[in-house]
Amino acid sequence: MDKSEVAAVLEEIALLLELHGENPFRANAYAKAGRAIAQLETNIADIVSAGTLDQIPGVGETLREKITTLVTTGKLPFFDDLKAKTPPGWLQMLRLPGMGPKKVKALSDSLGIDDLEKLKAACESGDVAKLKGFGAKTQKNILEGLAFIDQMGNRVRLDQAMMIAEPVLAFMRNLPGVQRVELCGSVRRRKETIKDIDILVSSDDAAPIMDAFVKLPNVQKVIGHGETKSSVMLAGADHHASRVLINADLRVVNDSQFPFALNYFTGSKEHNVRMRQRAIDYGWKLNEYELAGAPKSLLFNDETDIYKALDLDYVPPELREDTGEMDAAAGHVLPDLLTLKDITGVFHNHTTWSDGAASLEQMADAARALGYRYLGIADHSRSLGVAHGLSVERVKNQQGEMDALNAKYKDFRLFKGTECDILADGSLDYDDDVLASFDYVVASVHTLFNQPLEEMTARIIRAIEHPAVTMLGHATGRLLLRRDAYKVDLDAVLQAAARTGTMIEINANPYRLDLDWVHCKRAKALGVMLVINPDAHAPDELAYTRFGVDVARRGWLEKQNVFNTRSLSDVMKYLGVSFV
DNA sequence: GCCGTTTTCGGCCCGACTGTTTTCAGTCG
Numbered sequence: 001m002d003k004s005e006v007a008a009v010l011e012e013i014a015l016l017l018e019l020h021g022e023n024p025f026r027a028n029a030y031a032k033a034g035r036a037i038a039q040l041e042t043n044i045a046d047i048v049s050a051g052t053l054d055q056i057p058g059v060g061e062t063l064r065e066k067i068t069t070l071v072t073t074g075k076l077p078f079f080d081d082l083k084a085k086t087p088p089g090w091l092q093m094l095r096l097p098g099m100g101p102k103k104v105k106a107l108s109d110s111l112g113i114d115d116l117e118k119l120k121a122a123c124e125s126g127d128v129a130k131l132k133g134f135g136a137k138t139q140k141n142i143l144e145g146l147a148f149i150d151q152m153g154n155r156v157r158l159d160q161a162m163m164i165a166e167p168v169l170a171f172m173r174n175l176p177g178v179q180r181v182e183l184c185g186s187v188r189r190r191k192e193t194i195k196d197i198d199i200l201v202s203s204d205d206a207a208p209i210m211d212a213f214v215k216l217p218n219v220q221k222v223i224g225h226g227e228t229k230s231s232v233m234l235a236g237a238d239h240h241a242s243r244v245l246i247n248a249d250l251r252v253v254n255d256s257q258f259p260f261a262l263n264y265f266t267g268s269k270e271h272n273v274r275m276r277q278r279a280i281d282y283g284w285k286l287n288e289y290e291l292a293g294a295p296k297s298l299l300f301n302d303e304t305d306i307y308k309a310l311d312l313d314y315v316p317p318e319l320r321e322d323t324g325e326m327d328a329a330a331g332h333v334l335p336d337l338l339t340l341k342d343i344t345g346v347f348h349n350h351t352t353w354s355d356g357a358a359s360l361e362q363m364a365d366a367a368r369a370l371g372y373r374y375l376g377i378a379d380h381s382r383s384l385g386v387a388h389g390l391s392v393e394r395v396k397n398q399q400g401e402m403d404a405l406n407a408k409y410k411d412f413r414l415f416k417g418t419e420c421d422i423l424a425d426g427s428l429d430y431d432d433d434v435l436a437s438f439d440y441v442v443a444s445v446h447t448l449f450n451q452p453l454e455e456m457t458a459r460i461i462r463a464i465e466h467p468a469v470t471m472l473g474h475a476t477g478r479l480l481l482r483r484d485a486y487k488v489d490l491d492a493v494l495q496a497a498a499r500t501g502t503m504i505e506i507n508a509n510p511y512r513l514d515l516d517w518v519h520c521k522r523a524k525a526l527g528v529m530l531v532i533n534p535d536a537h538a539p540d541e542l543a544y545t546r547f548g549v550d551v552a553r554r555g556w557l558e559k560q561n562v563f564n565t566r567s568l569s570d571v572m573k574y575l576g577v578s579f580v
Numbered sequence: 581g582c583c584g585t586t587t588t589c590g591g592c593c594c595g596a597c598t599g600t601t602t603t604c605a606g607t608c609g
Contacts, residue, residue, distance in 0.1 A: 025592055029581035060582050098598080100607050133606085137599060185609085198609085226597055249609085251596090269593090269609065276593045287594060
């Protein structure tokens with residue numbers, strides 16, 4: 001059982017314990033350990049066999065035993081018993097907004113409701129409203145929550161959240177009386193999927209700002225409308241024009257409270273806990289409005305001042321996941337994070353030669369407009385028929401066209417690449433002499449996603465070990481909120497890449513965003529070189545690169561950890577390409 | 581269930597909002 005499965009079990013145990021009315025701190029201990037394990041950079045199996053499980057913060061004696069059982073046997077009787085005595089529908093009921101363990105329990109105990117269908121029926125017949133502690137409003141909210149879950153689950157991708165959030169932000173900035181405006185929450189931390197958009201505004205007069213917010217034209221529903229906090233459901237469309245619904249919260253504070261509120265509402269929750277605990281160590285109390293008890297001589301103009309008061313370096317939002325950033329900030333060893341401006345070009349992109357929407361020249365023009373010094377084209381290889389993979393002959397023709405274009409460019413270069421399929425046994429889709437005709441090779445898995453873990457791992461490592469392979473494309477094949485990653489021992493893959501000097505891609509397509517940020521940290525520790533690629537199939541998709549930079553920043557990466565921050569001449573030297 | 585320079589028990593971040601009550605419980609972040 002791998003770490004994401006173990007983490008999922010622990011987090012489910014936490015929910016189940018809560019549903020059974022257990023001590024919430026006990027439940028939280030499971031959830032906390034689950035999160036810690038989800039963020040492990042190495043293999044859980046290795047940690048178990050090395051006997052170092054209890055070095056993970058939040059894992060003590062009991063959890064060590066339970067996790068060991070889970071990893072070694074793939075089962076946990078404690079979990080199975082808990083599940084057996086919990087109607088499966090309770091967990092689904094918990095996902096409804098406004099429903100917590102107490103309400104689920106009350107519905108189940110008094111009306112025998114233990115799944116979403118019975119819940120819907122009881123709401124429609126009006127039985128729920130008659131229940132003590134419930135009412136007509138609660139019943140209506142449950143029905144609306146059921147409809148919402150039906151429509152879309154409850155998370156969206158980062159790019160979708162940004163497309164909805166950015167115009168709202170611009171609108172808020174232009175409202176009279178508004179002083180400062182920032183995005184907070186997981187959007188500001190650039191998590192790959194988002195549950196809701198948090199916006200913070202400072203102003204001396206909150207009411208008109210709240211009113212304007214709840215009257216935005218794309219508001220579908222007002223969920224809450226208080227003095228300092230309002231909550232709405234917003235509709236929008238992503239760049240594929242698919243409809244997106246997401247909750248958005250607005251909070252308004254006065255300008256002197258703004259830095260504290262910004263820090264608090266940015267989270268993560270775990271980072272906030274650490275910040276508050278640190279404030280307590282100083283004899284102060286941190287909340288979303290102030291650092292109470294701190295000397296009057298300390299001024300707090302922005303977030304940096306809060307960190308400074310606690311003798312911490314400023315922690316960029318992307319790092320606020322309680323994965324060591326507090327210690328690094330205290331020890332003044334936070335990384336100097338990569339920025340989008342550092343990117344000099346990108347390597348994994350498609351054209352109409354395979355499944356892209358634009359020609360070589362159109363893609364090159366778009367890259368030059370972004371200020372890139374080079375663009376790598378890596379169209380699909382021959383076996384990927386669905387994507388019009390290139391035959392050996394078409395490879396030659398495409399390369400000829402690229403030579404002709406390069407002859408025109410003065411300070412820009414098209415690199416000849418391929419996104420070469422990794423076949424079932426780890427061999428590559430072109431012979432070595434064809435591979436040698438490319439400036440670089442991106443090797444990717446596009447088929448047989450359901451191979452067993454050992455087979456998939458060996459398959460990818462064999463490809464990495466091939467001397468022609470420059471970089472590994474989208475390491476796990478996941479499509480966020482759509483398709484799970486294939487089973488692969490990523491730590492073994494990263495170790496192989498470190499050994500052979502093969503780069504690992506951070507695929508910046510917002511559906512993928514893998515290598516994920518957790519493993520970026522591991523790759524950095526192993527000395528693996530990363531490369532950020534948009535996997536663009538159209539000119540405007542080159543802009544996806546920004547999301548890859550977000551992942552890199554969450555993964556603590558610095559400029560020198562990412563290959564495509566190098567100058568054109570350094571890239572050419574590395575790839576062994578000379579000017580013609 | 582975890583944890584410890586206030587340490588082996590008794591804490592565990594803390595405030596806003598909603599909906600139900602009529603002073604507060606539950607949920608959320």
